[in-house]
Amino acid sequence: MLDVARIRKDFPVLDRQVHGRPLVYLDSAATSQKPRVVIEAMARVYETYNSNVHRGVHALAEECTESYEDARGKIARFVGADPRGLVFTKNVTEAINLVAYSWARTRLGEGDILLSTQLEHHANIVPWQLVQPIAGYDLRYVPVTGDGFLDVEAFDEIVSSGRVKLFAVSAVSNVLGTIVPVAELAARVRAANPDAVVVVDGAQRVPHMPTDMAELDADFLGFTGHKMCGPTGIGVLAGKPELLEAMPPFLGGGEMIANVTLEGTTFNEVPYKFEAGTPPYAEAIGLGAAVDYLSGLGMDAIREHEIELLSEALDALGAVEGITVHGPKDPHARGAAISFAIDGIHPHDIGTLMDREGVAVRAGHHCAKPLMRVLGAPATTRASFYLYNSPDEIGALVDAIDVTKKFFEA
Amino acid sequence: MTSAMDDLYHEIILDHYRKPRNRSGELEPCDVHVHHSNPLCGDELDLRLHVEAGKVDKLAFEGEGCSISMAAASAMTEAVLGRELTDADDLAESFRLMMHGEGVKREDDLLDGVAFQGVAKFPVRVKCALLGWMALKDAMDTYREGEAEHRVTHE
Numbered sequence: 001m002l003d004v005a006r007i008r009k010d011f012p013v014l015d016r017q018v019h020g021r022p023l024v025y026l027d028s029a030a031t032s033q034k035p036r037v038v039i040e041a042m043a044r045v046y047e048t049y050n051s052n053v054h055r056g057v058h059a060l061a062e063e064c065t066e067s068y069e070d071a072r073g074k075i076a077r078f079v080g081a082d083p084r085g086l087v088f089t090k091n092v093t094e095a096i097n098l099v100a101y102s103w104a105r106t107r108l109g110e111g112d113i114l115l116s117t118q119l120e121h122h123a124n125i126v127p128w129q130l131v132q133p134i135a136g137y138d139l140r141y142v143p144v145t146g147d148g149f150l151d152v153e154a155f156d157e158i159v160s161s162g163r164v165k166l167f168a169v170s171a172v173s174n175v176l177g178t179i180v181p182v183a184e185l186a187a188r189v190r191a192a193n194p195d196a197v198v199v200v201d202g203a204q205r206v207p208h209m210p211t212d213m214a215e216l217d218a219d220f221l222g223f224t225g226h227k228m229c230g231p232t233g234i235g236v237l238a239g240k241p242e243l244l245e246a247m248p249p250f251l252g253g254g255e256m257i258a259n260v261t262l263e264g265t266t267f268n269e270v271p272y273k274f275e276a277g278t279p280p281y282a283e284a285i286g287l288g289a290a291v292d293y294l295s296g297l298g299m300d301a302i303r304e305h306e307i308e309l310l311s312e313a314l315d316a317l318g319a320v321e322g323i324t325v326h327g328p329k330d331p332h333a334r335g336a337a338i339s340f341a342i343d344g345i346h347p348h349d350i351g352t353l354m355d356r357e358g359v360a361v362r363a364g365h366h367c368a369k370p371l372m373r374v375l376g377a378p379a380t381t382r383a384s385f386y387l388y389n390s391p392d393e394i395g396a397l398v399d400a401i402d403v404t405k406k407f408f409e410a
Numbered sequence: 411m412t413s414a415m416d417d418l419y420h421e422i423i424l425d426h427y428r429k430p431r432n433r434s435g436e437l438e439p440c441d442v443h444v445h446h447s448n449p450l451c452g453d454e455l456d457l458r459l460h461v462e463a464g465k466v467d468k469l470a471f472e473g474e475g476c477s478i479s480m481a482a483a484s485a486m487t488e489a490v491l492g493r494e495l496t497d498a499d500d501l502a503e504s505f506r507l508m509m510h511g512e513g514v515k516r517e518d519d520l521l522d523g524v525a526f527q528g529v530a531k532f533p534v535r536v537k538c539a540l541l542g543w544m545a546l547k548d549a550m551d552t553y554r555e556g557e558a559e560h561r562v563t564h565e
């Protein structure tokens with residue numbers, strides 16, 4: 001069991017008020033708040049040992065490089081990845097673009113299928129669309145069923161062709177919260193085509209539940225620091241080192257080279273081959289501190305806490321007249337985000353009114369417009385939870401919904 | 411409810427939202443039909459216009475969107491009905507300036523449109539209030555170009 005009252009004291013921003021009311025922050029699926037240890041770890045970089053990494057031989061450069069590489073090791077262990085395959089990126093979006101431009105562009109061609117799903121965030125759709133005309137593969141999507149799961153029959157039909165060479169899927173939907181059985185689907189893709197690779201968007205999973213690359217059966221796993229108590233501007237592509245080694249670089253510049261002449265360049269070893277230019281080392285070190293913080297509490301305990309919150313929230317929302325909850329109804333089948341609709345009230349009106357009650361929720365299409373089309377709604381309101389949310393805040397959510405409904409009914 | 415909130419959801423705005431004026435998906439006769447969407451919000455608006463002797467003779471809107479966008483479109487239809495097209499252009503410009511906090515001109519002519527002044531304090535909602543008025547300007551431009559249909563997506 002998490003001691004939420006104690007955890008909340010670690011997050012300075014949770015103390016603040018919004019429009020004269022205590023902040024009820026239910027938008028962690030967009031970005032999480034930061035614990036003091038992360039803020040301090042980054043301040044420590046700048047105050048005590050700031051220096052460019054992997055360059056220079058002076059004491060600060062060594063300290064900073066060691067700290068940066070130490071963070072890489074911690075973050076790799078956190079998801080069961082090989083540190084040699086752990087590439088720091090700007091965010092999960094850049095991680096997926098890296099795979100699209102470096103792997104899909106060079107390995108896929110006509111006759112191959114690149115399979116994604118209708119459940120995806122735009123970050124797991126648009127990069128594949130951009131590379132499609134260059135590589136010439138067929139880009140297909142697994143449809144979503146009315147109850148918010150991937151349509152397994154349709155999936156099997158596409159996969160059985162044996163032509164799927166890359167399967168790109170979210171581990172947890174950012175809109176519906178649906179947990180995707182990635183390992184099960186990956187096994188079917190591989191059974192039909194042993195050369196296929198599996199790319200997992202872990203943005204909504206890695207922050208919330210224990211994640212292991214091997215258990216997921218992922219060749220590439222992307223995730224983003226700011227959704228897991230870490231800073232912005234830092235993300236991760238964890239890949240199998242042998243795959244990364246065989247791939248051409250994505251961005252060119254300093255750090256990623258072994259030798260440069262004006263005629264040509266040989267490249268550094270992985271993961272550095274994919275880290276062109278000065279990396280965001282303070283952010284990487286901040287993410288390392290975030291991983292320490294989450295590990296200290298235990299990802300199992302965090303997941304358990306979120307299941308309790310989800311159960312309460314699903315029950316509480318289900319009891320409100322005129323509310324439709326999208327996605328799976330079983331808290332064990334979903335991550336920590338709940339999208340809902342209130343009859344006759346537009347999500348933007350809901351978001352504005354709830355904000356005035358101090359409740360921060362997200363209203364919009366959540367960067368998942370193809371999924372919104374499946375839901376038949378241009379936008380939804382999403383409440384999302386994290387380790388620092390308490391059951392009291394679900395009460396505040398329901399109260400704010402009541403205020404909103406009464407306001408527009410009057 | 412705070413005072414800023416009263417400004418955003420002014421009683422007049424809520425009244426137009428609950429009881430929209432000139433809201434219909436049909437208009438007979440109809441010279442021009444425009445469809446405007448705001449993909450970021452998911453707002454959709456259809457505006458149909460009939461012009462007689464250079465004046466807005468009839469118009470009707472239909473759409474899906476937040477209270478601000480629908481109420482603003484409703485208030486717009488009342489404010490421009492019967493006006494010369496050039497006059498309606500000028501009124502639309504007055505409304506646009508008001509939404510950008512640049513003062514209120516032609517207060518009496520905007521009718522209930524004046525109630526949207528407070529929306530200017532909510533920058534993310536300004537484009538909601540402008541949707542109907544932009545559709546109007548586009549409908550009049552489309553008519554003047556001799557076309558009958560136009561679709562616009564606002565980024």
